[in-house]
Amino acid sequence: MIEKKEKLNLLNKVFSPTAPIKEENFFRGRIDQLKRIVSVMNEDGQHVILFGERGVGKTSMANISQKHITNLFSVKVTCSSEDTFNSLWNNALSQVQFSRTISGIGFKPQEKNSLVDLSNVLRAIEDMQPYDVYNCLSQFPMFKFLFIFDEFDNIKSQHVRSKFADLIKSLSDNSTNIKIMIVGIAENVINLIGNHQSLERCLMQIRMPRMSEPELLEIxxxxxxxxxxxxTKQVQNKIISFSSGFPHYTHLLSKFSLKNAIEKDQIKVKTENLDFAINLAIENAAEHLRESYRMAVFSESGNNKWQNVIFACAKCYSDQxxxxxxxDIIQEYQNLVKKECRIEDIQNEIEALCDKERGFxxxxxxxxxxxxxKFANPMMKPFILLNIEAA
Known part of the structure; x- marks a missing residue:
């Protein structure tokens, strides 16, 4: 039997709404994607690009890949908009240090251990090229490396992206001990690394979809x-529905619901605990979500037409x-206002929601x-659904 204090402490490890999962014990779902990544590590000439919407768990997958794949030296770099090809690889290689035995000379030579810091090899190069990285790493065929570049979508320079594409192509053709994983927000591979047809055969393209209901239930x-x-089943189903496939909201609502129940000395989470969690989730939502929502629902006349249109967008049928x-919107809008409406009644509002004045x-x-x-920010839909529930 776990004590109350221990339960509350454990909640912070089990549910991680604000940070990517780092421990394999607390990682749920995504078995197919993980298997595909592992298969690439065992395939000569193959590399990985992991892409998808914001908030679907790409960084968590990258973290768990590091833990799961144990037969290589793994390095992870988080990219920023200021990064260059030089800075990214200097950062990556600075994390690679190992000891190398050097034989002495003379009649009674003694062996010495020398610390190898790969970043020192390339730091002096002002304009690093793909072949510089390849030449550096190919000197150590006895080691297997995995370099993960997360949040690659922050790299706006097409020149930097092209260098990565050229490097991956070169490594695929010439090296079997070096793997690269590109991770970032994108609808397709072209948006993330550019249109390089030569990469198709050597780059395993893995889309991270929104999580399925069984995966969310497992969390x-x-x-x-x-x-x-x-x-209760009712609370579980509501959390899954509100989450809309995003693990962030499943972690968030589960954690706050359980915390509220534990603090009240309950052993079962009920609707009242979820209601508390929903209000807390809205209060603690990212400011950009809150501000975007405020801009969209604002009405000078004080009526709730804008709010109803937005609610209808969140609740209506959407495709794959x-x-x-x-x-689709008008059908749900009629359910909300409880009267028949024409498309013309809300057409202007829908079009305006695509403009700057309404925050795109x-x-x-x-x-x-x-x-x-579609929602410009995919995570807006679950945020709206929470506001509907709290209204």
Missing amino acids: IQKGCDEVEMEM FNSFTVE FLEKQATESNTRF
Whole structure:
């Protein structure tokens, strides 16, 4: 039986809404993606690019990959908008240090151990090229390296991205002991590293989708088991529904619900605990979400039409790409206002939500035959659903 204080402390390890998962014991789901990454490590000439929406767990996957793959030297670098090819590789190589035995000379030579710092090899080069990195690392064929470059979408320089593409191509053709994993927010590989057809055969493209309901349920149930607590099916289902596939919200709502129940000396999480968690989640949401929401719902006349349109966008049917049509929106809007409406009644509001004055709340995807919309920030949908519940 776990004591109350220990349960509260354990919650911070089991549920991690504000930081990526680092411990394999607390990582849930994503088995298929992890298997594909591991398979690349055993395939000569293959590298990985891991991409997807914000908040789907890409960094957590990168962290767990490091823990899971034990037969190589793993290094992880978080990219920033100021980084260059030089700074990224100086950062990466500064984390690679190992001891090397050097034979002495003379009649009675003695062996000496020398510390090798790979960053010293390239630091003097002002304009580092892909072949410089390759030449440096190829001197150590006895070691296997994995270099993970996370948040690669922060790199805006096409020149830097092209250098990485050239390096991956070179490593694929010539080296078997060096692996590179590119991780970042993107709808497709081209958006992340550019259009390089020569990379298709050597770059395993792994999209991180939103989590499935069974995966989200696993987060909840395994977390409850860790702290020896229970949760009603109704609360579990609500958390999954609100999460909209994003593990962040599952961790957040589960943690706050359980914390509230534990503090009240309950052994089962009920709706009242979830209500507390929802209000806390809204209060503690990222400021950019809160500000974007405020800009979108603002009404000079004080009516709630803008709010209802936004609520309808969050609740309406969306396709596999999380996009929806005006027809989808109007159907849900009618349910909210409880009267029949025409598309013309809300068309201006929907179009305005795509403009700067409303914070570019929606993105418009127009073709000759079809026009669809989606949230500019995918994590806005669960935030709106929480506001609907709290209203």
